[in-house]
Amino acid sequence: MSGKDRxxxxxxxxxxxxxxxxxKGAQTGRNLLKKKSDALTxxxxxxxxxxxxxxxxxxxxxxxxxxxxxxxxFTAGDFSTTVIQNVNKAQVKIRAKKDNVAGVTLPVFxxxxxxxxxxxxxxxxxxxxxxxxLKRNYAKAVELLVELASLQSSSPGxxxxxxxxxxxxMRESEKSSIG
Numbered sequence: 440m441s442g443k444d445r446x447x448x449x450x451x452x453x454x455x456x457x458x459x460x461x462x463k464g465a466q467t468g469r470n471l472l473k474k475k476s477d478a479l480t481x482x483x484x485x486x487x488x489x490x491x492x493x494x495x496x497x498x499x500x501x502x503x504x505x506x507x508x509x510x511x512x513f514t515a516g517d518f519s520t521t522v523i524q525n526v527n528k529a530q531v532k533i534r535a536k537k538d539n540v541a542g543v544t545l546p547v548f549x550x551x552x553x554x555x556x557x558x559x560x561x562x563x564x565x566x567x568x569x570x571x572x573l574k575r576n577y578a579k580a581v582e583l584l585v586e587l588a589s590l591q592s593s594s595p596g597x598x599x600x601x602x603x604x605x606x607x608x609m610r611e612s613e614k615s616s617i618g
Contacts, residue, residue, distance in 0.1 A: 478541040483594070490590045497583050504576040511569040518570070530554055531581055538593070545593035550585040 448454045511518070532553050538545045 475541045479543065482540045486590050486594050490587065490594065493583060493587045493590065497580075497587060500576070500580050500583055504573070504580045507569065507573045507576045511573040514569045515567075528554070531578070533585055546589070547593065548585050548589040550582055 446458075448458065530552060531550055533548050533550050536547045536549065538547045
C-alpha cells in the first residue's frame, strides 16, 4: 500500500461517518457499472449469435433467389426491360430507429412495404408462377439483408462502451478494496 493511496484524515466520529458514506457511494457506483457492463455484454453476445445465424440463412436464401431468377428467365424470357421501364419509386423502404441498451443508443433498421405491386401483370402470358416465386425469394433476401445491416451496425456501438464500463467498475472495486 503506497502513501499516495492513503487519505489524510483526522480520526473523529464525523470523519468516520464521512468515510463510510464515501465507501457506500463507491460500492453503489461499482455495482451500477457492473450491471451496465453485464447488460452490454449480454446484448453483444446476443447480437453476435444472431449475426452468425442470419449469415448462415442468408447464404441459403441468396442461393434460392439466384436459382429462382434462372428459372424465371428460362420460362418467361428476358423480362428485365419490362421491369426497368416500370420502375417509378421504391416499394420496399427502410426506417431507422434507435434502441437504448443500458444508456447506449444503437441504430436499428426495419423494412416496410409502401404502395402496391406494379408488376402484378408481369409474366401473365408465361412464367407468372416463377416470377411470383422470384419476387417472394428476393423479398425474403432483402428482409434478411436489412436485418443483417441492423445487427452489424449496432455491433460496434456495443463494442466501444463495453471495455470502458468494465475498466471503470474494475478501478472502483480496486479502490473500495484498498480504502
